[in-house]
Amino acid sequence: MRIFSGIRPTGTIHLGNYLGAIKQWIDLQQDNECVFSVVDLHAITSPYDKKKFSDNVLQMASAYLALGLNPEKCLLFVQSHIKEHAELAWLLGTICPLGDLKRMTQFKEKSKTQDVNAGLFNYPVLMAADILLYQTEIVPVGQDQKQHVELTRSLAQKFNKKFGKTFQVPSPQISKEGAKIMSLTEPKKKMSKSDKDKSYIEIFEEDEKIRKKIMSAKTDTGKKIKYDPIKKPGISNLLNIYSLLSSKSVKELEGVFADKSYQSFKKDLAELIINYLEPFKRKQKEYLQREVYVKEILDQGRKRAQSIALSTMDEVKKKMGLE
Numbered sequence: 001m002r003i004f005s006g007i008r009p010t011g012t013i014h015l016g017n018y019l020g021a022i023k024q025w026i027d028l029q030q031d032n033e034c035v036f037s038v039v040d041l042h043a044i045t046s047p048y049d050k051k052k053f054s055d056n057v058l059q060m061a062s063a064y065l066a067l068g069l070n071p072e073k074c075l076l077f078v079q080s081h082i083k084e085h086a087e088l089a090w091l092l093g094t095i096c097p098l099g100d101l102k103r104m105t106q107f108k109e110k111s112k113t114q115d116v117n118a119g120l121f122n123y124p125v126l127m128a129a130d131i132l133l134y135q136t137e138i139v140p141v142g143q144d145q146k147q148h149v150e151l152t153r154s155l156a157q158k159f160n161k162k163f164g165k166t167f168q169v170p171s172p173q174i175s176k177e178g179a180k181i182m183s184l185t186e187p188k189k190k191m192s193k194s195d196k197d198k199s200y201i202e203i204f205e206e207d208e209k210i211r212k213k214i215m216s217a218k219t220d221t222g223k224k225i226k227y228d229p230i231k232k233p234g235i236s237n238l239l240n241i242y243s244l245l246s247s248k249s250v251k252e253l254e255g256v257f258a259d260k261s262y263q264s265f266k267k268d269l270a271e272l273i274i275n276y277l278e279p280f281k282r283k284q285k286e287y288l289q290r291e292v293y294v295k296e297i298l299d300q301g302r303k304r305a306q307s308i309a310l311s312t313m314d315e316v317k318k319k320m321g322l323e
């Protein structure tokens, strides 16, 4: 099956991005045709530092490799290197109802914290272009992106109806447990890179910082280590993270920690996270020193992705009468 997904190069990649998205990508690349992008055009819809930006893009590409994406099994490239993304986004914009964009919850949330530009409003249309350009069947993402993938589906269906069958209609793939990793400081909110530093664990974070963040993560009243997202959102989120990184079920963990304090559970969790992330950190350091190699991989990926993108665009333009 053809798979597409991406992450914005914002300088931080956190446990939510890994457990919600990348961990699925690593599995999917074994038996599917995977296309993964560093979606820089999406990142510039929010304020960013122009001087650091190209470094952030390379860091994200190195992170993809360090976390286990294999360039022999999947295509890796930078979104802005293929102009057809922006071109298709424009064309899809002409069939996208304004009301659909106004309903997007991520847009509504982001508008509360930053100036609204047209790019931010059109963000989901560009995302639809990313996905449809590659005739994608499956889009592995976290829960927060489900609405965007639903909009993509509806745009594909609308286009196919209006101009004749052109696009594959994609489906989201959302991992059951990793779908929504919550903030460490406000466990009723999702873990997010735009929140304060203490609320998320960075994938390449120093060990001591990870310990501090986990030890100070918000827990709930009571003493029992029990999974109950409504009454105990803090401890439930930590149990979920523990389970995803250890492959032990939440039930098993409740048993193991039945007589333990929050503090000793958190100590164990911090060490688990540190050990789990250690090989990734090592590889990331290596890739960061091999800039030429990483750029070469991105260039190879671009070439192969572009040929798919060009063939879709030819078809789209013909269907729309733009010859």
Ligand code: TYM
Residues within 6 Å of the ligand: 004, 005, 006, 007, 008, 009, 016, 017, 018, 019, 020, 021, 039, 042, 126, 127, 130, 131, 139, 140, 141, 142, 143, 144, 145, 178, 179, 180, 181, 182, 190, 191, 192
């Ligand atoms: P971004 O960079 O915000 O997030 C990247 C991926 O991480 C997932 N994610 C989470 N999963 C679980 N728990 C969390 N707390 C959490 N926070 C983030 C997101 O769901 C996402 O899968 N708009 C996309 C980027 C994009 C894209 C695409 C994705 C652009 N074009 C085409 C798929 C297909 C985004 O949210 O990036």
